[in-house]
Amino acid sequence: MSANRPLSPHLQVYRLPLTGLVSITHRMTGVFLSMGLVLFVYVLFAIAAGEGAYVAMQAFMSYWLFKLVYWGFIYALFFHLVHGIRHLIWDFCKTFERMTLDKYAVYELIASASLTLITFVVS
Numbered sequence: 001m002s003a004n005r006p007l008s009p010h011l012q013v014y015r016l017p018l019t020g021l022v023s024i025t026h027r028m029t030g031v032f033l034s035m036g037l038v039l040f041v042y043v044l045f046a047i048a049a050g051e052g053a054y055v056a057m058q059a060f061m062s063y064w065l066f067k068l069v070y071w072g073f074i075y076a077l078f079f080h081l082v083h084g085i086r087h088l089i090w091d092f093c094k095t096f097e098r099m100t101l102d103k104y105a106v107y108e109l110i111a112s113a114s115l116t117l118i119t120f121v122v123s
Helices: 018-049 051-061 064-091 098-122
Strands: none
Touching: 018 051, 018 064, 018 098, 051 064, 064 098
């Protein structure tokens, strides 16, 4: 085996473009939303189970960690939504130029963060 063979780039050497990072984030938010549905079902179950279960659920969900998870879920929802709209635009064969791809990726991040912030301010 030759010791002079070139190595494939790996994550410590290769820097992913913004569009690659956004694509990976889209997949991660999809997984996070799926896991968040389990928490949502727990809330629905507590509501259906009666006052005692509902009060226990409220006490459980009032910890700062669950509030952070809640806002992460909201951000994931908005990010996934905005990225899905971007994919719908791609279905019409639009915005495939390199500069446009990066510009829309930045718009996507700004839109999802803004929607989350607006939700935080309104609630």
